[in-house]
Amino acid sequence: MEQDKLQDQLMRSYLENTQINMQIAHYTKVGANWRTTNMMPNENRLYFIREGEGWIHLRGRDYTPRRGQLYLLPAGMRLSYAPVLENPLGKYWCHFSATVGDINLFQMLELPHWIEVRDEARLERQFEQLMVLSRSNQVTAPLRIKSLLLEIISEYIEQSEEQLHLTAISSTSKINSVLAYIERHLAEPMTVEELAKLVHFHPNYFLHYFKTMMGLSPIVYINKKRLDKARRLLATTDLSVSAIADQIGLELYYFSRIFKKAVNLSPTEYRKASGKAYIEEKEEVWGPVE
Secondary structure (H helix, E strand, O other): OHHHHHHHHHHHHHHHOEEEEEEEEEEEEOOOOOOEEEEOOOOEEEEEEEEOOEEEEEOOEEEOOOOOEEEEEOOOOOEEEEEOOOOOOEEEEEEEEEEEOOEEHHHHEEOOOEEEOOOHHHHHHHHHHHHHHHOOOOOOHHHHHHHHHHHHHHHHHHHOHHHOEEOOOHHHHHHHHHHHHHHHOOOOOOOHHHHHHHOOOOHHHHHHHHHHHHOOOHHHHHHHHHHHHHHHHHHHOOOOHHHHHHHOOOOHHHHHHHHHHHHOOOHHHHHHHOOHHHHHHHHHHHOOOO
16 A cells, blocks of 8 residues: 555656647548558657547557547557558547646556547547647647646546556656655655665766756655645645655754745745634534534
8 A cells, every 4th residue: 555655646746847848739531541550659658539440550559449438558669650541540639738838648557548428528628629729830839739638648647557567667766766765764864875876876967857847856856746746735734834844854944935935925824824723613613513
């Protein structure tokens, strides 16, 4: 159970630091030229199947797409596909990047390559919006595109939750062990040298490696995790501000200073704004119902 909780925390860390961008979105009824063998795409692909038949080969497995399925085809994996000419495949599709630091998110998370869509009409509307926004000159179009893509991917991940795992490939195993160590030791002082020793790296190389993987320096990442935990404790517990500072391994003065800089509220002001203070006052005035 503890291991499952830790894995969930690591996956949350990756998702919190994900940057997403779409290159193109379109609807296509494929022809005979929709055919490739052992291509290594640089972008992630979503295929929402609406009609017809086809064939996809990925990771040593053959798939036969059918109406109502949504495929997630990660970048960097050998991909082959071909149409069934008697019944051409029709699909909404988009190409996009999803990175944590310089690493593709789907190299870090293991997901099924397709799901059965629960609300086909809704997903169809989302793809139609992506197509319109991709051609729009509206200033906010990039934000709306990111919002739609994040929603689609979030629903994909949530529906795949039972099959969702951290990948065990060597390129991510070292960062996983570092992030797991950070999660377990938030209440203790940590140095770059200490973290570098965990993966047998020189501290200077470790700094570059960590930022490549996570998009943040180790110290910025650690303080971000500490402040995230502090916000949860302020909003959901009765612990004093001093006790919360102890739980995240910071001196009270330093904790208060960096919390206000990050949130624009002091810890006490944040607790009041979260509604925790109001709930406590109400219970104190009215008491328990018998």
